[in-house]
Amino acid sequence: MELRERQLNSKLIYKGKILNLRRDRVCLPDGREAFREIVEHPGAVAVVALDEEKSVYLVRQYRYPVEKVLLEVPAGKLDPGEEPLDCARRELAEEVGLSASRWQLLTTFYTTPGFSNEQMFLYLATGLEMISAEADADEFLEVVKMPLAEAVSQALNGTIQDAKSIAGLLAAAQFLQI
Amino acid sequence: MELRERQLNSKLIYKGKILNLRRDRVCLPDGREAFREIVEHPGAVAVVALDEEKSVYLVRQYRYPVEKVLLEVPAGKLDPGEEPLDCARRELAEEVGLSASRWQLLTTFYTTPGFSNEQMFLYLATGLEMISAEADADEFLEVVKMPLAEAVSQALNGTIQDAKSIAGLLAAAQFLQI
Numbered sequence: 001m002e003l004r005e006r007q008l009n010s011k012l013i014y015k016g017k018i019l020n021l022r023r024d025r026v027c028l029p030d031g032r033e034a035f036r037e038i039v040e041h042p043g044a045v046a047v048v049a050l051d052e053e054k055s056v057y058l059v060r061q062y063r064y065p066v067e068k069v070l071l072e073v074p075a076g077k078l079d080p081g082e083e084p085l086d087c088a089r090r091e092l093a094e095e096v097g098l099s100a101s102r103w104q105l106l107t108t109f110y111t112t113p114g115f116s117n118e119q120m121f122l123y124l125a126t127g128l129e130m131i132s133a134e135a136d137a138d139e140f141l142e143v144v145k146m147p148l149a150e151a152v153s154q155a156l157n158g159t160i161q162d163a164k165s166i167a168g169l170l171a172a173a174q175f176l177q178i
Numbered sequence: 179m180e181l182r183e184r185q186l187n188s189k190l191i192y193k194g195k196i197l198n199l200r201r202d203r204v205c206l207p208d209g210r211e212a213f214r215e216i217v218e219h220p221g222a223v224a225v226v227a228l229d230e231e232k233s234v235y236l237v238r239q240y241r242y243p244v245e246k247v248l249l250e251v252p253a254g255k256l257d258p259g260e261e262p263l264d265c266a267r268r269e270l271a272e273e274v275g276l277s278a279s280r281w282q283l284l285t286t287f288y289t290t291p292g293f294s295n296e297q298m299f300l301y302l303a304t305g306l307e308m309i310s311a312e313a314d315a316d317e318f319l320e321v322v323k324m325p326l327a328e329a330v331s332q333a334l335n336g337t338i339q340d341a342k343s344i345a346g347l348l349a350a351a352q353f354l355q356i
Contacts, residue, residue: 077292166348
């Protein structure tokens with residue numbers, strides 16, 4: 001079955017700081033026409049940072065769109081032209097004050113393919129070393145360290161409410177067979 | 179540490195069919211001001227539909243924002259005023275042609291709390307019964323049935339590239355100890 005939708009035209013609604021919004025007219029597989037609303041996003045990284053005692057470093061931060069403090073894996077947006085691995089190193093340093101000697105790309109995924117092109121690169125970081133006593137002063141967040149097994153429980157019981165963190169922690173636990 | 183950001187004002191940039199875009203001026207915890215871009219979304223459901231042989235029903239569909247056909251768990255947006263469980267029943271019927279006698283809310287999560295308020299309700303549906311030979315003619319998608327264990331492998335090896343599906347399949351597998 002043909003599933004593809006073809007772009008007929010595209011209108012930029014908003015050009016912003018972290019996202020743009022487009023409204024495209026498309027041709028559906030059966031020839032009818034429809035509109036699609038697309039949030040353009042630069043892409044992002046998420047890091048499961050695991051120490052030698054099988055504990056992970058998470059961050060608590062206020063998420064304005066949902067009006068809640070959420071517990072998440074360290075993560076952040078790609079700067080223009082930035083390689084995902086460089087971004088992952090930067091975010092782990094800025095948010096948690098850690099460097100890592102081993103980096104593995106666990107997987108990549110789209111966070112909300114129904115309305116955005118945001119792609120997320122998920123890394124496992126090990127061989128951790130403290131490089132600064134606290135997180136970047138510009139980031140309002142708290143670092144929380146806990147056993148990966150406990151983080152997996154919190155990803156399953158609703159304590160961790162962030163999709164990339166749930167996907168990332170469960171994927172890391174499967175990968176490591178924990 | 180105070181993490182909360184306080185709204186100073188809010189401007190509606192775009193009012194759309196599946197989303198709205200707002201730009202808010204906020205007061206940061208240290209008293210400085212910043213802008214936040216927020217995609218308002220009605221919320222959504224995702225369904226891991228498991229039959230008695232431990233196979234799950236997935237759907238292949240074209241995702242215009244990422245310009246790819248993706249393999250995902252059945253899912254969809256809440257209609258205005260719709261209860262999440264009613265939406266989950268509706269989406270499973272429309273997309274896969276199935277009803278289910280047992281529904282469990284596995285967890286809820288935010289898909290992209292950095293820029294959107296979209297909340298997703300993840301259900302496990304069992305006791306499946308075929309109610310129509312094929313999916314709703316209005317939806318351009320293909321139904322794919324596979325063992326949950328195989329779907330978990332595809333969620334880990336990059337074949338399944340959708341965050342809610344990765345989170346949902348790994349959570350269901352943990353819950354069912356598969």
